[in-house]
Amino acid sequence: MPLAQLPTLDSINLDLHGSDLKSVVLELFDPMRGDAAISNPDLVWRDLMARTAQGFLALDSHVALPHARTSGVRRLMFAAGRHVKGFSLSAEASAVQLVFLVLTPKEKPTEYLHMLAALSSRLRLPDLRAGLISAKTQAEFENLLDGEIR
Amino acid sequence: MNRWQSSQPLQAVTKGWLRLVRLRVWLSEHFAPSEWQITLFWAALVGVIGGLSSLTFREALSALHLLLTNSREEMVESFAHLEPWQRIVTPTLGGALTGVILIFGKRFAKKRSTTDYMEAIALGDGRISFRTSLVKSFAALCGIASGASIGREGPMVQLSSMFASLTGRWRKWPVTSLRLLVACGAAAGIASAYNAPIGGAFFVAEIVLGTIAMESLGPLVVSAVAATLVVRQLSDAHNLYEVPHFNFKSAWEIGPYLVVGLLCGTLAPLFLQTLRGAEKLFVKMRLPLVLQLTLGGVCVGLLAFRFPAVCGNGYSVTLAILHGEIVWSTLLLLVICKCLATASSFGSGVPGGVFTPTLFMGASVGFLIGTGFQHLWPNGNFDPQAFALVGMGAFLAAASHAPVMAIILLFEMTLSYDIILPLMLAATIAYFTAKSQMGESLYEEFLRRKAEHEPEARMPEISLGHLLRQGAPTVLPTATFQEICNAFVSTRINNLYVVDEQQRFLGVVSLHDIKPYLGQPEIAVGVLAMDILREEFPTISPDAGLPDALAVFGKHELERIPIVAGDGSRKLLGSLAKNDLLVALTDVRHQKESGAVQVSV
Numbered sequence: 047m048p049l050a051q052l053p054t055l056d057s058i059n060l061d062l063h064g065s066d067l068k069s070v071v072l073e074l075f076d077p078m079r080g081d082a083a084i085s086n087p088d089l090v091w092r093d094l095m096a097r098t099a100q101g102f103l104a105l106d107s108h109v110a111l112p113h114a115r116t117s118g119v120r121r122l123m124f125a126a127g128r129h130v131k132g133f134s135l136s137a138e139a140s141a142v143q144l145v146f147l148v149l150t151p152k153e154k155p156t157e158y159l160h161m162l163a164a165l166s167s168r169l170r171l172p173d174l175r176a177g178l179i180s181a182k183t184q185a186e187f188e189n190l191l192d193g194e195i196r
Numbered sequence: 197m198n199r200w201q202s203s204q205p206l207q208a209v210t211k212g213w214l215r216l217v218r219l220r221v222w223l224s225e226h227f228a229p230s231e232w233q234i235t236l237f238w239a240a241l242v243g244v245i246g247g248l249s250s251l252t253f254r255e256a257l258s259a260l261h262l263l264l265t266n267s268r269e270e271m272v273e274s275f276a277h278l279e280p281w282q283r284i285v286t287p288t289l290g291g292a293l294t295g296v297i298l299i300f301g302k303r304f305a306k307k308r309s310t311t312d313y314m315e316a317i318a319l320g321d322g323r324i325s326f327r328t329s330l331v332k333s334f335a336a337l338c339g340i341a342s343g344a345s346i347g348r349e350g351p352m353v354q355l356s357s358m359f360a361s362l363t364g365r366w367r368k369w370p371v372t373s374l375r376l377l378v379a380c381g382a383a384a385g386i387a388s389a390y391n392a393p394i395g396g397a398f399f400v401a402e403i404v405l406g407t408i409a410m411e412s413l414g415p416l417v418v419s420a421v422a423a424t425l426v427v428r429q430l431s432d433a434h435n436l437y438e439v440p441h442f443n444f445k446s447a448w449e450i451g452p453y454l455v456v457g458l459l460c461g462t463l464a465p466l467f468l469q470t471l472r473g474a475e476k477l478f479v480k481m482r483l484p485l486v487l488q489l490t491l492g493g494v495c496v497g498l499l500a501f502r503f504p505a506v507c508g509n510g511y512s513v514t515l516a517i518l519h520g521e522i523v524w525s526t527l528l529l530l531v532i533c534k535c536l537a538t539a540s541s542f543g544s545g546v547p548g549g550v551f552t553p554t555l556f557m558g559a560s561v562g563f564l565i566g567t568g569f570q571h572l573w574p575n576g577n578f579d580p581q582a583f584a585l586v587g588m589g590a591f592l593a594a595a596s597h598a599p600v601m602a603i604i605l606l607f608e609m610t611l612s613y614d615i616i617l618p619l620m621l622a623a624t625i626a627y628f629t630a631k632s633q634m635g636e637s638l639y640e641e642f643l644r645r646k647a648e649h650e651p652e653a654r655m656p657e658i659s660l661g662h663l664l665r666q667g668a669p670t671v672l673p674t675a676t677f678q679e680i681c682n683a684f685v686s687t688r689i690n691n692l693y694v695v696d697e698q699q700r701f702l703g704v705v706s707l708h709d710i711k712p713y714l715g716q717p718e719i720a721v722g723v724l725a726m727d728i729l730r731e732e733f734p735t736i737s738p739d740a741g742l743p744d745a746l747a748v749f750g751k752h753e754l755e756r757i758p759i760v761a762g763d764g765s766r767k768l769l770g771s772l773a774k775n776d777l778l779v780a781l782t783d784v785r786h787q788k789e790s791g792a793v794q795v796s797v
Contacts, residue, residue, distance in 0.1 A: 097726075100674055100724060101722060102722055103723070104722070115726065115727055152731065153731075153732070155709060155727070155730050156709050156728065158723075158727050158728065159712075159713045159727075159728060162713075162716075162723070163712075163713050163716055166716060167716065
């Protein structure tokens with residue numbers, strides 16, 4: 047089966063250090079605020095928080111995929127981050143070390159599913175996941191994601 | 197507090213649901229019934245019910261007839277074996293009993309409601325009262341079983357239509373589809389009464405619906421076929437009028453058949469006027485209903501005293517005519533007495549039909565004309581029985597103003613192909629002759645009178661509101677992927693409506709959109725309806741016209757569109773099915789042509 051395509055990363059942060067999901071997502075989102083593809087950063091943030099409050103996807107409790115469908119972006123935006131120490135989503139859950147933030151425009155309802163399919167089909171591979179967690183540089187992280195996913 | 201979803205048990209459950217949705221999509225792609233196929237399914241079911249109800253009525257009629265006459269024979273033979281005084285008493289008692297049932301039935305029926313299938317289809321909203329129909333059918337049972345000169349097909353069609361109406365109401369079908377389903381019930385009733393599926397379908401299409409567009413004719417045919425199959429399977433049904441073989445030897449023979457057409461076209465209006473005259477006469481007498489029906493029974497009884505053949509619908513006498521078992525002088529007297537007997541039964545208000553009596557009149561007129569030609573031109577090789585057959589079709593075409601139905605029904609009931617040419621010609625001539633004398637048929641007149649005297653029975657106008665189907669499955673924007681899958685599995689839809697707490701329409705989740713991802717259960721966990729919602733989905737207001745709705749269906753390849761309140765609230769009211777719209781547009785065209793109702797388009 048051909049691998050699903052992923053867009054280029056708009057932001058990458060291998061040194062996330064927030065203690066909860068909100069602060070981690072903020073670390074990923076902040077660098078993208080000035081991007082021309084974001085027409086209304088405040089709206090995007092509000093939509094992101096509102097959507098996260100409804101729940102979000104986590105794969106095996108090690109990978110979190112917060113998402114928002116918002117009219118504040120002009121195209122799909124994609125950011126990735128690594129939390130070396132890991133942070134917990136709940137008391138009984140294991141630590142999340144990889145976070146992928148997806149922002150999709152309102153008028154394209156299927157893009158989110160497409161992204162999720164592309165990410166989950168790869169992140170279920172233990173070797174790739176381990177490689178992403180242990181990547182020493184952004185380029186290595188990106189290349190690994192590029193090579194395996196794209 | 198944030199919620200996150202990734203637990204293994206949850207994924208396992210979701211995986212199961214996704215498998216079901218995948219199966220549903222596969223079935224949908226390979227075997228998905230369209231709206232039309234669903235309509236045809238229900239038409240077939242209504243046909244089966246119609247066939248069963250007709251058989252039940254027939255059996256009940258035989259049982260009651262046995263009780264009243266102590267005979268299992270046909271009506272005419274039974275009366276012939278009765279003592280002369282019994283021939284008077286039996287229809288008299290039957291008339292009184294019919295009246296009593298109708299009077300007491302009024303209490304049981306609670307309130308005034310539509311009972312006639314023609315009224316329900318052509319004027320009303322497709323609703324036929326269950327209680328009133330039962331009362332009417334039971335009254336008809338007593339009247340017919342005791343010898344009233346009236347057709348038994350009327351109550352059969354009534355019962356079949358009533359069950360169709362109940363089925364449609366149970367399925368919460370909108371008005372136009374409900375009316376179509378009732379029409380299917382009527383077609384099933386006629387088909388099972390006469391063992392004639394094509395004739396049954398065309399009777400309703402031509403006389404009641406006034407159109408033979410496939411949108412309506414298709415379901416009628418399916419229903420009529422289903423009913424006929426049921427009757428043939430469960431009884432010893434055969435073609436109703438077994439006739440001897442006829443030979444059409446020379447083109448010159450067509451001349452006398454023109455005379456049959458002309459005379460039937462002239463006499464059929466007179467026959468109908470006699471029926472109407474009798475009805476008016478009984479109304480003028482202002483008798484209580486029981487007395488009125490008793491008097492009708494007395495009239496039939498007095499005629500039966502001398503001519504037992506006037507009793508019943510005239511089927512066995514027609515058969516005797518077709519087999520040349522009756523002499524013309526007897527028939528001449530009998531046809532007059534039969535006409536009076538039918539006028540008495542019909543005029544006094546015995547519930548029933550005049551279809552079979554009409555066939556008897558036609559057979560008699562045709563036979564007498566044929567005998568006349570035989571005497572005038574002994575070497576002409578004329579066969580009065582063939583004339584009788586052609587006369588049946590011509591008389592029916594003239595009385596019903598439905599020549600196509602008459603030709604088909606006659607062919608179907610006799611299975612005599614040789615008779616087709618003279619039959620077609622005579623029926624057409626009879627139709628035009630009758631139409632020039634009498635602007636409207638018995639059925640048309642009935643509907644016009646209903647519309648005039650009971651304006652509340654008329655459908656005010658056909659709008660999208662009448663076509664609205666309620667109960668479309670909806671989900672909230674926060675619905676999980678599993679809830680969405682649940683909705684897709686449990687109902688046959690391709691677009692799931694998403695509404696907020698106030699039932700405002702927000703958009704749809706398309707099965708087409710989620711289909712490529714049904715093989716990945718891990719992504720389903722955490723996806724909500726709001727993530728995959730299509731907001732740009734066409735909607736329509738209930739105030740919009742039918743052409744507006746048609747335009748929406750023209751632009752988008754959809755089977756249904758949501759109907760939302762036109763006051764700006766976007767409250768979801770229901771959905772509009774393309775199938776319902778097409779049937780409604782066919783209705784509208786017919787109604788505009790006939791001027792039966794006001795239509796807003």
